[in-house]
Amino acid sequence: MAPTISNTSMLFLIVFVLIPVSLSYMYSLGLGKSITWSSLRGVIQLFLIGYILTYLFALPPLTGISIMLLVMITIATFHASKKGEGIPKVRLMIFLIILGVELMILSMWIGFGMISFTSEQVIPMSGMVIGNSMVAIGLALERMKSEFREGKGKIVAALSLGAKPQQASKIIIRKIVKAAMIPNVDGLKTVGLVQLPGMMTGLILGGVAPIDAIRYQIVISLSIFTCVSISAMLVTIALYRYFFNKNMQLIDIKSEA
Amino acid sequence: MNETNVIKVENVTTDRIFNISFELSLGEITAVIGPSGAGKSSLLTLLNRLTDPQKGDIFYYGKQLTTYPIIDLRRRIGMAFQSSSLFDGTVEDNLKFGPSLVGKWKKANGPLLLEKVQLPKDYLYRDVEHLSGGEQQRVALARTLANDPEIFLLDEVTSALDLQTVETIEKLLVQLAKEENKGIAMVTHNIEQAKRISDKVIFMENGTILEQGKTVDLLGTPQTEQLQKFLKE
Numbered sequence: 001m002a003p004t005i006s007n008t009s010m011l012f013l014i015v016f017v018l019i020p021v022s023l024s025y026m027y028s029l030g031l032g033k034s035i036t037w038s039s040l041r042g043v044i045q046l047f048l049i050g051y052i053l054t055y056l057f058a059l060p061p062l063t064g065i066s067i068m069l070l071v072m073i074t075i076a077t078f079h080a081s082k083k084g085e086g087i088p089k090v091r092l093m094i095f096l097i098i099l100g101v102e103l104m105i106l107s108m109w110i111g112f113g114m115i116s117f118t119s120e121q122v123i124p125m126s127g128m129v130i131g132n133s134m135v136a137i138g139l140a141l142e143r144m145k146s147e148f149r150e151g152k153g154k155i156v157a158a159l160s161l162g163a164k165p166q167q168a169s170k171i172i173i174r175k176i177v178k179a180a181m182i183p184n185v186d187g188l189k190t191v192g193l194v195q196l197p198g199m200m201t202g203l204i205l206g207g208v209a210p211i212d213a214i215r216y217q218i219v220i221s222l223s224i225f226t227c228v229s230i231s232a233m234l235v236t237i238a239l240y241r242y243f244f245n246k247n248m249q250l251i252d253i254k255s256e257a
Numbered sequence: 258m259n260e261t262n263v264i265k266v267e268n269v270t271t272d273r274i275f276n277i278s279f280e281l282s283l284g285e286i287t288a289v290i291g292p293s294g295a296g297k298s299s300l301l302t303l304l305n306r307l308t309d310p311q312k313g314d315i316f317y318y319g320k321q322l323t324t325y326p327i328i329d330l331r332r333r334i335g336m337a338f339q340s341s342s343l344f345d346g347t348v349e350d351n352l353k354f355g356p357s358l359v360g361k362w363k364k365a366n367g368p369l370l371l372e373k374v375q376l377p378k379d380y381l382y383r384d385v386e387h388l389s390g391g392e393q394q395r396v397a398l399a400r401t402l403a404n405d406p407e408i409f410l411l412d413e414v415t416s417a418l419d420l421q422t423v424e425t426i427e428k429l430l431v432q433l434a435k436e437e438n439k440g441i442a443m444v445t446h447n448i449e450q451a452k453r454i455s456d457k458v459i460f461m462e463n464g465t466i467l468e469q470g471k472t473v474d475l476l477g478t479p480q481t482e483q484l485q486k487f488l489k490e
Contacts, residue, residue, distance in 0.1 A: 157343075158344070161332075162328050163355075
């Protein structure tokens with residue numbers, strides 16, 4: 001059983017908040033209000049999620065997992081789609097991509113016997129996959145917009161040589177997927193060396209032996225890697241077409257928005 | 258329509274150009290001149306449907322441009338841009354892009370294309386990033402030549418070149434027009450170049466064509482105040 005932090009100890013966290021608030025006051029940073037508010041909000045959100053998870057864990061796994069995954073994917077979709085404003089059907093596409101990627105990785109976890117289909121295992125692991133896919137999709141969308149803007153000359157040249165939009169976009173799709181994957185590639189290089197990853201830390205704190213904790217960490221790290229690359233590739237492949245009109249002409253997404 | 262006038266533009270308006278009409282012929286070089294922002298490049302992009310007119314008609318061999326399959330049209334009416342449009346990779350990657358799309362690339366084409374734009378054969382495998390501006394510009398032109406279009410739309414393709422290379426490219430353009438009967442429309446800022454190689458000149462300002470006609474007439478005795486002023490500058 002994992003050791004619990006008592007309510008009294010938790011109350012002392014006020015000190016943790018008071019330090020940055022005092023610094024803000026001392027240097028007139030004007031951040032006191034937002035530090036207090038975001039800390040309070042964070043605490044409330046986490047308590048809330050604690051109770052919600054407790055409730056969900058008590059439900060039959062299929063029900064609890066379905067509800068939580070749907071909520072997580074919906075929030076991730078709304079967040080990631082902000083980076084793709086102006087692109088038609090961006091929300092629907094992102095939702096379907098994250099859902100597809102999550103279902104794929106979930107079936108692999110279960111199929112290969114890595115985890116069991118219980119809310120305690122599926123929900124936290126899926127949360128990490130969905131969160132990272134959300135970030136990768138956001139990066140891919142941002143990069144896609146900038147590549148279509150900055151690489152306009154190349155795409156127009158490709159079209160003028162007789163390329164279809166799909167062929168013309170190929171020259172930048174590679175760059176977009178690479179850009180979305182780089183944070184994870186870099187992260188994997190130093191994993192465990194600079195900072196112990198969150199999942200592993202949690203398990204160790206919960207009393208699991210480090211050698212067992214790293215197994216989960218390896219599964220999640222590589223799963224995230226897979227999901228990030230697939231999400232970035234799929235979002236690019238699904239949405240590049242909206243940068244062209246039916247006459248295979250490049251359009252300016254901003255002005256169309 | 259004159260039989261050789263394969264392209265006829267009638268009263269075309271877009272968001273950048275207004276009510277323009279002109280014709281292009283095979284075997285002729287037409288220079289498009291005018292100050293920056295006059296709509297010269299926009300005029301070229303209309304002809305291979307990188308953009309479409311809001312009003313007016315464009316005919317190709319007497320048929321509306323829009324009746325041709327767009328991919329075929331862009332291969333027949335090719336366009337070359339400034340060097341920044343080169344794709345990442347080697348010179349050969351760039352040259353084979355167009356022909357490969359229809360399975361027509363032959364390895365032997367590479368050296369021939371480089372020869373046309375006077376680049377050494379061993380440049381084929383060089384990364385385009387390592388070429389000078391002038392060399393990149395020649396690769397961009399060779400890439401368009403690789404598709405063997407009937408009409409060339411050239412957007413300031415000699416602007417970054419040294420005098421000797423400009424001369425080489427000009428010879429190539431004259432050869433394409435006079436010996437291979439290609440039609441060429443070229444945007445240029447270089448009036449002397451227009452005088453040297455073009456048969457016709459279109460002068461544009463603020464999105465409209467103010468004068469057009471034979472090069473000798475137009476540049477010899479400009480009619481409008483704007484063209485007189487432009488030529489003096």
